[in-house]
Amino acid sequence: MKGSRPWLAVLLLSAVLVRAAAVLVLQSHHVPRSTYEHGEIAASLVAGRGFAMHFLGVDGPTSQQAPVYPLVVAAAYALGGVERPRSLLILELGQAFLGGLMVLGVFRLATWAAPERPAVAWSAAWIAALHPTLVYAATHVQVALLAATLVVWTFVWAVRAGASGSNGDAIIAGLLLALCALTDPILGLVAPGLFAVLALSRTEASASRSSWSLGAVVVMVAALGVTPWIARNAFVHGEFVPIKSTFGYAFWQGNCAISEGTDKVVRASVEGVMDGAKDAGSLAAYNRTVWEARHTAGYIDDVAFTAEDRRYLETLSEPERSRVLLRRAIADIRKDALRYVGLCVRRFRYFWLFDETNPRSRVFIYRASHLGLTGLSLLGLATAGATLRRRSAPMLATVGAISLFHALTIVSARFHIPIEPLMAIWAGAGLVRTLDFAWGRLPGRSVAAAGGLEHVGVVGRLG
Template sequence: MSDRRIAWGLIILAVAVRVAAVFVLQSHKVPHSTYEHGEIAENLLAGRGFAVRFLGSDGPTSQQAPIYPWIVAGAYAIGGVETPRSLLILELGQAVLGGLLVAAVLALAREVAPGCPWVGWLAGSIAALHPTLVYAATHVQVALLAATLVTAALALAYRTGRTGRDRDALVTGSLLALLGLTDPILVLVVVGVGWAIVMGRGIRGAVRPLGLVGLAFAVGVAPWIARNGKVHGELVLIKSTFGYAFWQGNCTLSEGTDKVVRASVERVLRPKRSGLQGVNDSLWAARHEAGYLDDVALTAADYRELGAVSEPERSRILFRRALVDLKGEPGRYAKLCLRRLRYFVFFDETNPKTRSLIYRASHLALTVAAALGLLLARAELRWRLGPTVIAVALIALFHTLTIVSVRFHIPIEPLLGLWAAASVSRWGSTSTTSVAVGADGLERLGVEGRRLAGRGGLFHPVA
């Protein structure tokens, strides 16, 4: 009962902190803050379908994955298109989602370190209070939903490995499908998901659960892929924009991100009024001043050329342009990759919002705490964290090789919080391995366990 009260306390704390941030920062009153998600949502409500103006053409698109624009459209349907009221509804919904994120972190911690409740409590506290995760609730962006789905998918994968139940495997695959339809790049965590299942069942025992995970994932994403084939006349796996993103991160004018480095940004960053809302307003103004790389790298002729071909072909054209630019400067790609890795691990210096001392201090603190947590954790817990480590490593590698931004880091931050919390396992009193084996043994014994449970200590996990 005490554990349950602490869990609910952390969930309520997460929601309360995010609700407070929404009302204090007033981001729902910032104009032009919804970007492509808002435009697609507006088109959905206007009967034009999943469409957006993108690279010189206006029409049906796969520029964004479908889940989040549909959510934005739901808020618009209630509160009006891009009104402060609809954005407030959306942000308050994301505040509640912050509570679900904490619940997912607690579930993952219970699976990874079942004998160390303090690991879960500390990880849950980090997820509830880490400034970037709180601030994300005040933005119309997919990062917070993606973070929740990444954490939940890994938690269910560990659970599937422990129980072997078909139901758990199907839920895991369904969560992966939702994740793919939210941000397809994050499906890279499937490697960690598979490892977690094999870790619990062994290779032979994992065959059926892994098959069910794959089946649920395929069934979940198939309708959207079929829609893309109908719209574009070719196979498009959820999004059509890999080449476009690669071009943004690697063309001649790129610093490795999609932002433009302008001297005027520093002037705009100076708050025009005091308080947190004043700081937030200046960060938004600086973000709009910086703009996207497209604003300076593409000409009117470029837009005419790109607008005359299909959306997937536009992306391929830009990808080829980026490759030509990189060939013209040997060694530049390696430098960009190293720069992106630095931006990802520390902070993106091209993004005006990372100029905030609060952001930089909290980001560096989480990074250092995560590294120390892995170093100090008990050996068996460090091994059980392996699936989360490979998930984070693959996501970091992808963005190192293509393009990086602050929002791409948010989905892994709950996992970094879990690593940081793993340090307290060294001072715990119970081995994670023995508890995991004991819990699994109890489940397998079933009826006999219930019959013999009256014998003192017989079914204690350590025993």
């Protein structure tokens, strides 16, 4: 592996540089109103008002967002000023480095998943390094890239804990699982897959420790990790709130009577804004136009609430507001259950194809790369060897659980990003299979010769 380290450094540096270039070219740090709830909470933290924001008509302490990412944004604000372009540039360039860390995690996880094919790990890592939506995520004040990185490294450390049987590695895996939940509670769905990976990665060195005992350490540490935030929520709201208070609110956004299955509104005016993108003179101008279209679309909240609704919600606690909206959504579903089934099918389609309510998913490069990643992933899974298929099962189950959750509740294009590094592993296998086929059809070449490339050619030097 020593000979591969310079090539790995090149790969990781490329991942960082392509993201930094996207940040500098697209100039998203100059786009107004681009920080949403994370920025508002971060500004409150820097001002000394605590974890608070204006939400559904009320100012005050909130659990509208999980704590980790707003704290990251607050750190950038402390360095560069609240909502100043300099602070957003610091944040986005930091996310470029985070992208490199994510790619390293993909490489390590793919190496474990396909140990007999080093080319799969290299292909997967390059896909994760260059995949447009994973690159574009670095240019946003958005939790998705951090979530994707944590998901990958939680699995990486589960492999390490299973192989070593070490309490120390199990503790780190538990801390990463806690960070996943404190970044986005939906990422708690990683837990079952993590435990399966613990069992699959056991070796002779770890045979003295059962996967159950290691899993117990992970669970205990993860529970301890989220406890301080849950205790804070109980103190602030006077009741148990499991990390975020807004499940009912989000479910209402995705399922109320006028919802299209997402949190956004379908407006004809968006089309006019997107038509103007064709005349943008630069990528930065094009990006600003897409942002303008996103703001034009707005949220369900903008049109669904009457003045009476707003006055009523302002009288309730934050958790109770969410429960009221959940009951309203359930009432709408009971009135027309078939519509809810249709929304679930639509959300599943939006998740795996394109969210038609999101202007960003209408961009050609998004659609082409999204379909390319999915197609290569399916090819990789269909043609994978027994080891890759068996070791991919926990990750595949995690991807399925996350996609099902969003199909049943609410969906957005950004919700797909946390699973894309895992898909890159299968896409790497699909790319290697495609190259094997291509080399096999060239005169004087064969699939066997292509396989030999891993040992005597460029790929072999990398492996």
